[in-house]
Amino acid sequence: MTTLSILTENGNDCLKGYFIELADFNNWADNRAIDWLTQITDEQWDQVAISSFGSIRETAVHIASAKKIWIDFWTDVQNPVYLSSEFKGTREDLIDIWKTTSAELKSFIENYPIENYTNEIYVKKPNGELSTMEFRKTFPHMINHSTYHRGQLVTLLRQSGFLNLSNTDLFTYYNI
Numbered sequence: 001m002t003t004l005s006i007l008t009e010n011g012n013d014c015l016k017g018y019f020i021e022l023a024d025f026n027n028w029a030d031n032r033a034i035d036w037l038t039q040i041t042d043e044q045w046d047q048v049a050i051s052s053f054g055s056i057r058e059t060a061v062h063i064a065s066a067k068k069i070w071i072d073f074w075t076d077v078q079n080p081v082y083l084s085s086e087f088k089g090t091r092e093d094l095i096d097i098w099k100t101t102s103a104e105l106k107s108f109i110e111n112y113p114i115e116n117y118t119n120e121i122y123v124k125k126p127n128g129e130l131s132t133m134e135f136r137k138t139f140p141h142m143i144n145h146s147t148y149h150r151g152q153l154v155t156l157l158r159q160s161g162f163l164n165l166s167n168t169d170l171f172t173y174y175n176i
Contacts, residue, residue: 023109027102029168044160063149064098070142
């Protein structure tokens with residue numbers, strides 16, 4: 001397990017800048033995924049698949065839900081609810097929620113005080129288990145989690161016959 005060393009004020013500024021970059025990357029990659037979802041058919045959206053989640057729809061709901069629940073945890077929302085446990089809306093409804101959540105992520109990261117980066121974040125997992133972790137560890141986790149499931153989304157889209165995909169890798173983001 002690695003830990004960050006105690007940072008100078010300048011180092012904290014670098015960490016905040018990096019977190020802003022990661023939030024921008026995550027939103028950019030999510031926007032690419034959202035664009036793909038607007039191009040597929042309803043049959044592709046709901047096609048049963050063998051993966052962590054049973055369809056493109058369920059995978060997309062999970063990605064948006066996880067992004068939203070982390071913001072809820074970070075902002076101490078009382079009784080946050082995982083979107084994936086209750087979402088019954090349309091693809092367009094999900095896309096609207098996902099885009100709103102992306103804007104909230106950007107605003108949150110830009111405005112979250114550096115001195116709070118070591119604050120413990122209280123998390124209630126989907127299975128009801130309670131846990132805590134420092135903010136500075138939860139944020140990169142959220143980015144990594146999104147990247148992992150976007151990769152699954154690419155595989156599911158390809159399996160459904162959708163091939164109009166584009167790269168969402170961090171290296172690509174830094175080179176656009």
